[in-house]
Amino acid sequence: MKDTLRIVFMGTPDFAVPSLQALLEEGYQVVLAVTQPDRPKGRKRILTPPPVKEEALRAGIPVFQPERLRREEAVRHVAEYKPDLIVTAAFGQILPKAVLELPRYGCINVHASLLPKYRGGAPIHHAVMAGEKETGVTIMYMAEGIDTGDMISRVAIPIRDEDNTGILFDKLAREGAELLRRTLPELLAGRIQAEPQNHGEAILAPNIRREDEIVDWNRPARTVFNHIRGLSPWPVAYTTWNGENFKLWAARLPEAGKISGTPAQPGTVLAVEDQGILVMAQDGPVLLTEVQPAGKKAMPVSQFRLGSPMKPGDVLGVCPAKGTSE
Structure with missing residues (x-):
């Protein structure tokens, strides 16, 4: 099946790269990589390709970078690759219904939280900021809502005091890739019963403002x-x-x-x-x-502190009034 299954991979940052690599190392046929457009970065605002694009080009995979995947011409372009399965990881855009309905095995997402906690674009940031003791990766079916689909598999890891978002980002990228390796054969063989999320326990993790x-x-x-x-x-x-x-x-x-x-x-x-x-x-x-x-x-x-005038008694910040909620 690996040789004939046509997978479209959708992802953008470094977090998604190990999942793409895992698919290729396992012998799956990735026929298209969909990622965000190149963006200017740094003080010099140099136009920079996303990491998934760089990895896909190294592997000889065609790359598609739609500004809006919801546009009809973007949907048509993805449909031309006749995907049997769509795998996403930190893609950064909501998949429209027309795309969700394309593959016969559905669309699955590698999400960096223990759903239904921390749905949204910044799950790692919010988990650390909230003082959570553990986080993880959930692989789920994609639905029209934001990270609301049924859960297929998950793995948990502790959050230690020495961890920050960058450290956890790397850990969860690796954990997500390994979970994808283990999950796909079971999923494709029909041996997994997806579990609906308890929407009453949902916590949102929107992008940081x-x-x-x-x-x-x-x-x-x-x-x-x-x-x-x-x-x-x-x-x-x-x-x-x-x-x-x-x-x-x-x-x-x-x-x-x-x-x-x-x-x-x-x-x-x-x-x-x-x-x-x-x-x-x-x-x-x-x-x-x-x-x-x-x-x-x-x-x-x-x-x-070498030459800095900062001294005891200085006050940092403009603090809100006492009683601010935590």
Whole structure:
């Protein structure tokens, strides 16, 4: 069946590449790769192809980059490849009904969360920011809603304090690819009974907005810590210092019992040392270990403090009024 089954793969970022590679390594026939258009990147705004496009071209797979897959001409183009199965992973567009109905084995998605939790475009970010203790990958049938289809298989992994979104992104990309390897033979043989999601337990994980990146020092220290690592290494949480944006790339929680001193208002800098900048949150401090002042590159605090005027007593951020919800 592998030699005759016609698969259209849809994906865009690095997360999707291992799943595409797994299909090829297992001997499946990927007849088309559908991905987002090339986008400008970096300060010089250089037009850059998505990782899935680069991988597909290396493998000799035709590439299609529609601005909108919903358009009739885009649907017709995909239909010309006569897919028996469509596999998606972080594609970035909702598949219209006309595409969902094309393949006889349906459309399946490799999604980076334990559904029905964290449906949407930023499931890893939101799971870390929410302080979840575990996350995972769910392979599901695609439906017209956002990540609402029946679940086919899943795998869970722990979220550790040393993990950030970038680390989990790589872990889940690998886990998703391996889950796809195990799932497809069972699926194609008809030996899997898909499980409907409990929509009452659904949690949405929309794409991160600019306002979501702002650190609120009035929140508990662990919430602030989760916020910072949940947005690292992209798009990166930030606060303000001396009236300019101050990005926070990495942080950790100080060991209990090692912090002493008088209480301070949230956002107050308690200490600036080589190991980090100690900043007060609602119920205790957070240690910032990698930062990026306005107009400069990210750097460890040991480098930042060389010549920096930041000192204990400085206040970071414009904190919302006390009582802000968590």
